[in-house]
Amino acid sequence: MPKDIVKEVLSRAKADKVSYIDLQFTDFLGSIKNSTIPIYTLSDALTRGVWIDGSSIEGFARIHESDMYLMPDPATYALLPWRNHEEGGRVARFICDVYKPNHEPFEGDPRNILKRALGEAKEIGFDYYTGPECEFFLFPKTPEGNIKLHSEGNGYYFNLILDETHGIKREIMEALRLMGVDSETSTYEVANNQHELDIRYDKALKSADNTITLKMATKFIAYKYNYHATFMPKPIHGVNGSGMHTHQSLWKNGKNAFFDTRDKYRLSKVAYSFLSGQLSHVREIAGVFAPTVNSYKRLTPGFEAPVYACWARINRSALIRVPQVSKGYEDKATRIEIRCPDPSSNPYLTFAVLLKTGLSGIKKAMKAPEPVEENLFEFDDEKLDARHISKLPASLNEAMAEIENGKIVKDTFGDYTWKRYLEAKKTEWDEFRISVTDWERERYLQNL
Numbered sequence: 001m002p003k004d005i006v007k008e009v010l011s012r013a014k015a016d017k018v019s020y021i022d023l024q025f026t027d028f029l030g031s032i033k034n035s036t037i038p039i040y041t042l043s044d045a046l047t048r049g050v051w052i053d054g055s056s057i058e059g060f061a062r063i064h065e066s067d068m069y070l071m072p073d074p075a076t077y078a079l080l081p082w083r084n085h086e087e088g089g090r091v092a093r094f095i096c097d098v099y100k101p102n103h104e105p106f107e108g109d110p111r112n113i114l115k116r117a118l119g120e121a122k123e124i125g126f127d128y129y130t131g132p133e134c135e136f137f138l139f140p141k142t143p144e145g146n147i148k149l150h151s152e153g154n155g156y157y158f159n160l161i162l163d164e165t166h167g168i169k170r171e172i173m174e175a176l177r178l179m180g181v182d183s184e185t186s187t188y189e190v191a192n193n194q195h196e197l198d199i200r201y202d203k204a205l206k207s208a209d210n211t212i213t214l215k216m217a218t219k220f221i222a223y224k225y226n227y228h229a230t231f232m233p234k235p236i237h238g239v240n241g242s243g244m245h246t247h248q249s250l251w252k253n254g255k256n257a258f259f260d261t262r263d264k265y266r267l268s269k270v271a272y273s274f275l276s277g278q279l280s281h282v283r284e285i286a287g288v289f290a291p292t293v294n295s296y297k298r299l300t301p302g303f304e305a306p307v308y309a310c311w312a313r314i315n316r317s318a319l320i321r322v323p324q325v326s327k328g329y330e331d332k333a334t335r336i337e338i339r340c341p342d343p344s345s346n347p348y349l350t351f352a353v354l355l356k357t358g359l360s361g362i363k364k365a366m367k368a369p370e371p372v373e374e375n376l377f378e379f380d381d382e383k384l385d386a387r388h389i390s391k392l393p394a395s396l397n398e399a400m401a402e403i404e405n406g407k408i409v410k411d412t413f414g415d416y417t418w419k420r421y422l423e424a425k426k427t428e429w430d431e432f433r434i435s436v437t438d439w440e441r442e443r444y445l446q447n448l
Helices: 003-015 039-049 109-122 164-178 204-224 268-290 347-363 383-388 395-403 408-413 415-434 439-446
Strands: 020-025 033-038 049-054 066-073 090-100 127-138 183-188 194-199 229-231 244-252 310-314 318-321 336-338
Touching: 003 020, 003 039, 003 049, 003 395, 020 109, 020 244, 033 039, 033 204, 033 395, 039 049, 039 066, 039 268, 066 439, 090 204, 090 439, 109 164, 109 204, 109 347, 127 204, 127 347, 164 183, 164 194, 164 383, 183 347, 194 204, 204 347, 244 268, 244 347, 268 310, 268 318, 268 336, 268 347, 268 395, 318 347, 347 408, 408 415
Parallel strands: 020 090, 310 318
Antiparallel strands: 020 033, 049 066, 066 090, 127 194, 127 229, 127 244, 183 194, 244 336, 318 336
């Protein structure tokens, strides 16, 4: 790292009276990992990195190749607001890239995987922008620490001045602001205790970093008020699950490459090819943007979770939607929104495969199918077949088969991570498959 940048970061940390540094990164399952160092070692960390044992991290190195090191990204420096008043001094964080001992980026680092996909886009002149809408549940906890689940719905934009979660979300948004993350809106979702925070549109790497930061801040601040925040896609049967709808566009030479004033949808040929690439590969990448057994409990018709591979403008049952934009801002705000990802996914990997599939559509100059503005939840299989509309996988097992038999995820992840991802997810499916659930005991124990 250049000496002037090191000097600038050290000066800032000194001015902020920082005593400890949290070095953060994710495993490929999206879990935030952390290594803490004292402030007096920060100069060395910025210059030479900090060694870690990669064999202890899901999807990273095998035991005989475990040594790796973290390199802090100075652009991600931020104070942790909820630790500003701790005894012993303030705590700041950096999001890090993971490197191998030979100083090469570790191929299994999710942040590096996204960087590789962004590099491919850059080679043909594009910058990829994303804006995720993160949905989650805030469940109150009992004095004993148990989580109290509720299934009654308040409905969209529910407003109750005395509702405690309103204050929690406001504090989350303020914490994000102090950390340099701009949130757009905070709303109530359909299910009781379900909420949404939207992150401002930005370049995909920063947007992914901001998503990780949002999830961390939400959990810490919820805990402070004796609430449990969960990004589990479907924590309660019979109500809507939590998604991570992701807005996307490509920019070229400072201009929105998705915008064309001559088109009735204001979409360019680039945009149509991009969304066509995503639709054609969406089954193959489902196991990345919907990566858990529980993800497929959300992806069922009837709960506003799109499962049909088509696009539309006003139809929210479609997989990809073209949102309306304010008059006069079409050249800046025209974008597409893919509605199937969920917040349990690793945002670096999700954005990487979304970009990779979109670029494949551009490189092949794919033509978009006709939009479908009818309610797809009312389509039967015959009508879906007639319109050539496929469905997302119905289970994690089915999704992993798509990844194993396809090429796009392997090409995005690289052989190393592709193999380990499949191995981890197949193990997860097998553990679920052989487990005995409460539903089975209630249905069969006394009747058979």
